[in-house]
Amino acid sequence: MLESVDLSLRMSKEEYKAQIDDLYIRIGELQRKAWKMNLPIVIVFEGWHASGMDSIINRCMLAFNPMGLRFHVIVKPTEEESKKPKFWRFWQKIPAYGKIAIFERSWYSRSIIESFDKKSRYTELGYYVKEISKFERQLTDDGYLLMKFFMHVSQEEQAKRLKLYEKKGIPISVVSEELDYENEYKRYFTLVDEMIDKTHSSHSPWTIVEAENLNYATIKTLSTILVTMESYINSRLKSNCSLPVSKSIADFIPSSNGLLNADLSLMIEDERYEREKDLYQKILGELQYELFREKRPLMVVFEGWDAAGKGGNIRRIAEKLDPRLYKVEPIGVPNDYEKSHHYLWRFYRRVPDAGHITIFDRSWYGRVLVERVENFCQEERWQQAYEEINEFEETLTDFGTIIVKFWLHIDKEEQLRRFQDRESIPEKQWKITPDDWRNREKWDDYLKALDEMLLKTDTKYAPWTVVESNDKRYSRIKTLSTLVGAIEKHLR
Template identity: 35%
Template sequence: MKTETLRARLLEVQLDLVNHRERSVIVLLTGHAVTHKGRLVNELNHWLENRHTEVHALGPSSEERERPYWWRFWRRIPDRGRIGIFIHGWYGDALFARAERRLSPGAFRDRLAEIRAFEAELAAEGVVLLKLWMDIGRHEQRRHLEALQQDPVRAWQLSDTDWQRHLQHAAIGALGSEMREATAADHAPWRRLDFRDRPAQLRRVGALLHETLVAPPAPPRAMPEAVPDEALAAPSIRHADPRVPAPMKKASYAARLVDAQGRLAINAREVARRRIPVVLAFEGLDAAGKGGGIHRVTEALDARQYRVHRIAAPSDEELALPWAWRFWRRLPADGRIAIFDRSWYGRVLVERVEGLAPEAAWRRAFAEIREFERQLLAHGAVLGKLFLAISQEEQLRRFEARAATPHKRHKLTDEDWRNRERWGDYATAIDEMFARTQAPGAEWALIACDDKRQARLAVLEEVNRRLELRLASPP
């Protein structure tokens, strides 16, 4: 195909992608040094309508180092209808860290497993991947390096790193082969491109991108289902009794509240000093008191240290991106606290029960959630998961009280009554959620909430317990 014809067809299918907004595309180029990656991307961007493309080629910033590793890539996933081009991306990090022995063989394999999970999740959410390995022989690479060095116009492009990569040519080639074999999939194929003159290389890349854009998306390979630890018992909403023999007296509650909030204030300051991130996820039945529990937590905190994220129906911006994006983007920096009033568990609760997510999506979400939380813990975060439970009798009493109180009526919606009618369906979903997402460091705390005072103290006690457990470990 002639260059001009290819260019016209590529632009046509890109604009079709933009108009339909059904999926996004990621093109990732990695491989050996001095294989035209930067110049190829620049020229390819001129072929495309670059208002709908974005290029990423920077190392991690200080902001990104203060969050879990994958945050820096999740926040750069292109919207539906757009093309994201990554130079090296997540592969370059793993490849060069292993070549320089900053990653052990086991850590390298673990990173490749994370990449497989990440790409499977993207593909399931409508992101098409095209991965290009740029190859060059060792002698050809050296000849090209020497030619660049002697060219007064382009010599500035060379760096010590390029020569280091040349010395590591054999290691990078072997590691690249291992990496491609471990991460190749129908939904995330690798294409190997031999070094050649730039116009021919550009035509080849353009043809592969055109082929990717016109091909039907490949079904993603399912993530392997992680099996919860048998010794780690999960709570059960069906077997819990949120009722209390007698409500707590106001005077006793006030004294204990001061003590619990005082402990929390001290723990939060130490968390900030030691740069430990904290993620608290609040889930619960309607009218169980999530807002009241969160308010008693935040009363004890410095407003500069925390942020509360109230998760509702996704916005148009969030619908244009993979489902997990809106949670990744809200993760706190080291030393900060993120509180989620409802969370990523909505996919396996309300979205499941109300039919807002296909069955394949909410079933897949269990493994995705476990991987997400594993990465939070690997970064050193404290993860608290609190589920606030209430009896059907107490929920009805609170609904009726809200309906009768003018300044509380806005809290009661038709959806609350509909959810109540599906109590059994929600109980089934909740117990399965507990069983399939219980893990060391990510255990669920089931809070009995028929008595508001005791429930609020239990919330504070659980948050303090989590923080103190982490603070008791060596820095």
């Protein structure tokens, strides 16, 4: 793509001045429309060093109201960011609905640098192309407008500018990261060209900007922003802000996925329970330190019927752990700020550091359970969520995260008994709410949603374990033994 670009394109000062003010006014109007419609916008700037990218970005930023704008410069990961999956830090920076984020360098620069760096654990460009494609598709499926610009100059022009910068004392970079600017073309040109070609798509296309003339580059960039925003806003108005349906999701045929065949009569006697609980807790405590030494994160996910015993299971797991190395994340209704982002955003914020453990008391699966059953989100979005969840978990496991997922299963009669028990015992009354009774009335709807969830998100890298939980002691031992076995399998 880069070799066919005409870098001779120029624009005079007079032509520039005749267009710039009108572009600023019209883009400002579109920003206000996007804000009213809750449409989030991400603008990515990449390019060669000394391509004039900083000046072009600054001119573009003047078109926007800064109250709705965030600017991010992406450099080498910090110590904290290095402890997380690679795309964690980019999820932290995506804008809320109605806001705009501008990136000077992005997941592209980091991917290209690390693909070339043989010390990186990921040296294949194909890995990054796959991860970038997933990330960008998840954003655009959620209604984000994504624009990507590459500022292109010739190798000769870059060399001339680098000498001029050095002569004038202009810093090429304002961060401490050292890069080999003079050999950038030779080192990265093929990778950059291939990356642009493979990540150019209808939902997130690239715009190559001929940047040897600053005036021309600025007007082309702003004009592209204007046309793209205008087209997107109009299309959303015509479609009444509906989102596209993922074509990869087929109609669901109920399978029961083993739930109806689960033997809920399974029990364990007190003496055996205490003996095995102590044994597995001791092993788990030792494995916790091995996870820390090996820098392997662990995520334990608990889902289940109301009153199925999630809290009791979590307590038995945590009872003998080192509190410095684990935390429990109870997941409730998202707050207004969390609702103003992609639904996975709040869960990316909670993933554990390398070597640490996070236990989730409910999780991202609420998207395809309660949000589906209670109509809290559009059908298109929960249909897309199966694929998004699988990709989310795959990204985490690629980083080395161990994911263990439990569904605590009880029958309707046992749930009723526990509800009544909670209502009659004063110290347990806080556990029961009107929502629990309302959810119970929709048992069959939840069962259908659960069945589909287990079928579509049970993967080799993050499998589900259905835990027969009518007997709490049996449930806790199965959970502990399964967790120990999963960790040992990954560490051995």
